[in-house]
Amino acid sequence: MTEAAQDQALRVDGLWKIFGARADKIIGTPDAELGRAELKERTGCVAAVKDVSFTVAPGEVFVVMGLSGSGKSTLVRCLTRLIEPTAGTVVLDGQDITSASEARLRDLRRHKVSMVFQHFGLLPHRQVVDNVAYGLEVRGVKKTERRARAQELVDLVGLTGYEHSYPDQLSGGMQQRVGLARALANDPAILLFDEPFSALDPLIRRDMQDEVVRLQAELQKTAVFITHDLNEALKLGDRILIMRDGEVVQVGTPAEIVAQPADAYVRDFVSDVPRSHVLTLEYVMRPPEPTDSLEGPVMDPDVVVRQAARAALSSAHPVQVVRDGELVGIVDDDAILRVVVAEESVPA
Incomplete structure (x- = not known):
């Protein structure tokens, strides 16, 4: 592995996701240069992710933001092949995801990656501690060991005393803390967040953002965080990638994006930000x-x-x-x- 690769927890090169018949035949043709609406009219295909490239450093929180339909959620699912990319490469923790076999991919998902979604996906019939330990159970970790690890994470995310509660006994914010603890239990190489707080009330959402900031300061995890909220992106991101119609508009630190917006679209986004x-x-x-x-x-x-x-x-x-x-x-x-x-x- 090169020195440059060692400085990259995640590398995405020329990633495309085109939905539609014969989608793989579009890349490299003049049709690939068309805007999203024109491409759909001409071919019936939709380019959800269009030639996206970026890197994420170890310990970095990399935020991908854009309006609804910008391609950000499709992008994050392509990173672990929950959605199969049409073209391009994804290298995660030195492993080429895009060329991995199904067996290898399952192993990478279990050991290297954890995802936190908007919908918590908690198991309603299991107590908090067992929800947190679920990924360890799938990996075959013994009950006493996985429960001890789960209790550590329950304490870490501020749910001490609720370990034997069931999900329906918890508020939305508390349920998302369980989801966060479950994601951390496997000690993943990278965390993927897909708009995890967008369904929460504003005050709870702010609390959860503060929790991510606190945990990141303590754990220094590599994370890709998807959001449509600029203030959330600015608060959480070491760097931010802004998407529009499947394409990258700008990548930079919060200060770079506010001080030097790439175009009128980004300038509009940041116009109300307290500089x-x-x-x-x-x-x-x-x-x-x-x-x-x-x-x-x-x-x-x-x-x-x-x-x-x-x-x-x-x-x-x-x-x-x-x-x-x-x-x-x-x-x-x-x-x-x-x-x-x-x-x-x-x-x-």
């Missing part, structure tokens, strides 16, 4: 000058403007932005205020 909550100092700093005071607070360029604002505005000297011991920029009060005041002036 101080997303932009980092890297996007508001100016080059240092010989006359600058070097007595101000020292911060990393990846610090979010909102987090930096209090220290910056309370200091008599500008913020020094330092990367790897080198002064790379200066952020003065005006730079902070331009971001904060601008977003406060946007009509609600």
Whole structure:
């Protein structure tokens, strides 16, 4: 395995999923360049995923977002061949998913991947602890061992005391915590989330987002998270891939997407985002000058403007932005205020 491959928990190259008769004959022809509506009119086929490529680093939360019909849910199902791709390759944890035999694929799904869906899929006749342990049971783990592991996960996701409850005795948010614990029980190489919180009430949804953030800080799991909600994407994602009509529109960090939208479609998406909550100092700093005071607070360029604002505005000297011991920029009060005041002036 090359050094580059070792830095990739997941690599997707040229992935296509076209639904319809003779779908595999379209790729490589002029029809493949048509828009979705034109392709359907001409051939009767629908390109749900169109030549998508990306990589995910170990421990990264990679968010795929787009509106309904953008292809994001089809994409995540292609990653484990729950839906068979029409073309392209998926390499997960060094294993080529797209060329794997059925037996090998089943093994990869059991040991390398866990999925969390919008619909919890809990077994109603089993207690919480046994729902969490179900994947271990399928793998043949002994009852005492799998129950001990399940109890650890029940505690981890904040359900201590509910291990002997049944799913219908739990709220929607609690049921999704069971689903999350079950996904973690196998210690998978990668977690795939397909809009897991979209059916939850807004307050419960926010709690579950906070739970994912907390668990990620503790466990550092690699995850691909599907959502149609931009605020959720910005909160959870280390990087975000935005899809439209099956194609990739932009891939970048939350700050990159808000500061440098690729086109009008993305610009529209991010127009109402509070910029101080997303932009980092890297996007508001100016080059240092010989006359600058070097007595101000020292911060990393990846610090979010909102987090930096209090220290910056309370200091008599500008913020020094330092990367790897080198002064790379200066952020003065005006730079902070331009971001904060601008977003406060946007009509609600």
